[in-house]
Every structure is written in C-alpha cells, then in structure tokens.
Amino acid sequence: MDQTATPSQPACGAKSKEDHRTTFARRKRERTKAILLDSVMAVYVKRVNSIQLVIDDVIVHAGVSRGTFYKYFSSLDEAIVQISSKTSGEMVDSSLSVYDQFEDPLYRTGTGLQLYLARAFFDHEWGTFHAYMALQDTGNRLVQLMEGDIRQGIKTGIFSSADQTSALDLLIGTKIEAIKRICSGSVGSDYIVQITEAVFRGLGVPPQLAHEAARKCFDFVVAEGPEKLRWWGWSLTNPEGVG
Structure with missing residues (x-):
C-alpha cells in the first residue's frame, strides 16, 4: 500500500504549484486590465471637448506597450465601452x-x-x-x-x-x-x-x-x-x- 501511495505525492505537489502559477497569472492579467481601464478613464476625461483620444495616450499613461493593450481590447472604442x-x-x-x-x-x-x-x-x-x-x-x-x-x-x-x-x-x-x-x-x-x-x-x-x-x-x-x-x-x- 505504501508503494502505491508514494508515486502520487509528486503529482499532487506539481498540481498545487501549477494552480499557484495559474492564479498568479490570472491576477496579473486582472491588474493589468484594471490599470488600462483606469488609464482610459483618466485620459478620456482630460480630452473631453478637446483633441481626440488615441491609443497612444492610454498606453503612455498606463506604462504598457501597444501589444499589451491589444491583448485586452480590440479597439479604443471597446475599452471605453467596457469602462x-x-x-x-x-x-x-x-x-x-x-x-x-x-x-x-x-x-x-x-x-x-x-x-x-x-x-x-x-x-x-x-x-x-x-x-x-x-x-x-x-x-x-x-x-x-x-x-x-x-x-x-x-x-x-x-x-x-x-x-x-x-x-x-x-x-x-x-x-x-x-x-x-x-x-x-x-x-x-x-x-x-x-x-x-x-x-x-x-x-x-x-x-x-x-x-x-x-x-x-x-x-x-x-x-x-x-x-x-x-x-x-x-x-x-x-x-x-x-x-
């Protein structure tokens, strides 16, 4: 019985470690999306009644790349609708x-x-x-x-x-x-x-x-x-x- 129980222990440990990585990645994605949404609002408010808001304004404010923006939103309009x-x-x-x-x-x-x-x-x-x-x-x-x-x-x-x-x-x-x-x-x-x-x-x-x-x-x-x-x-x- 001991021999059959032993091989399962590393697998359990690996599963826990994988779950931890998944949770960390998910929370990181949520934080990044929240930062982007906050930046959309902040920049949008500054540009009301003035020059048109563009993606570059948002990514500069958020401190991320254009590629990161497009991981979360297909367009600036989608980001505005979501916020x-x-x-x-x-x-x-x-x-x-x-x-x-x-x-x-x-x-x-x-x-x-x-x-x-x-x-x-x-x-x-x-x-x-x-x-x-x-x-x-x-x-x-x-x-x-x-x-x-x-x-x-x-x-x-x-x-x-x-x-x-x-x-x-x-x-x-x-x-x-x-x-x-x-x-x-x-x-x-x-x-x-x-x-x-x-x-x-x-x-x-x-x-x-x-x-x-x-x-x-x-x-x-x-x-x-x-x-x-x-x-x-x-x-x-x-x-x-x-x-």
Whole structure:
C-alpha cells in the first residue's frame, strides 16, 4: 500500500504549484486590465471637448506597450465601452442598498438623482466620465428603476406636469448637466438639494413638498452614505470638505 501511495505525492505537489502559477497569472492579467481601464478613464476625461483620444495616450499613461493593450481590447472604442459598463455596474450595485429603502416614487426619484450627484462631488474624474457617457447608459438597472418610479409617480399624480418621456428626459438631462456643474468646482454641496427641488417642481410637485422632499432625500443620503457606499468620501455637510 505504501508503494502505491508514494508515486502520487509528486503529482499532487506539481498540481498545487501549477494552480499557484495559474492564479498568479490570472491576477496579473486582472491588474493589468484594471490599470488600462483606469488609464482610459483618466485620459478620456482630460480630452473631453478637446483633441481626440488615441491609443497612444492610454498606453503612455498606463506604462504598457501597444501589444499589451491589444491583448485586452480590440479597439479604443471597446475599452471605453467596457469602462463605462464597469463604472455603471459598480455605481448601481453600491447604490441600491440606499435607493431601495424608499417605496414612495417621489423619494426614490430624489434619492437616485442625489446619489449620482454626491458621487460626482467625491470623484470629479468619475463624474466627468459619467456625464459624457450617460446618454449611452440608459439600460442600467438604476436608470430602469428610476423609469419605473417616474411611471408610478405619474400614475399616482405626484408628478403631474409631464408625461413619462418628457419627465425622464428632464430627470436624466438635469442629472448630466448638474454633474458637469459639480465637476467644474463652482458649486457647494447644497446645490444637490437645490437641483433636486428644481427637478421636483419641473415634474409638477407642489413647491413646499418639493423643498421638503429634496432636503429629506439629502439628509437620508448623507446619513446612509458613509456606512453603505464604498465610494463615499468626506461629509457633504462640511463645506470645507467639498473639493
């Protein structure tokens, strides 16, 4: 019995060593791809409204060769789509734990909007990239949920001044422009409340309710954010903390 057991021992050892090499290689590939995606975002943000982004910009920023880039992406457009999908997915996954705590479509709509605006305060690079890619990102889960909230709000009469299409365009369009404003560094965090109130009033919410609901959403996001949102930074209620 001992003789039959002995030959299997080197094979087991070899298998463990091979698994270790495979794991190391996989993690290295993941790190390299993450670096490339981060570089795509960083360079894309710098080139918004200026000269066209090219692969050379990305590989110089990432410190890799052109061949390495093509191991992961067939084109720059594919890389941009992937980083857009990645950042969108991360935002949705992290935000639902806060957003889903409301059932009222008014507060769900306000909270969803404010989550995007709050993140833009903490990360201008993310915000700039999201603002310029958002029109291509209408299929993510959070946007779909917000569409449902708009429908419910219209059905119940809380959103009384717009049909579903114009209401959603108002919400998404305002979100994009508000993020751009935030990333310019020209407004403080109370802008989040002000723009939410403006959206509510545009949707037909009575002025007093629009004001109170916008503030309630903000207070809720500020209270829940530090514990539940991994991208949360400083206190939004501290004006000195706003970058």
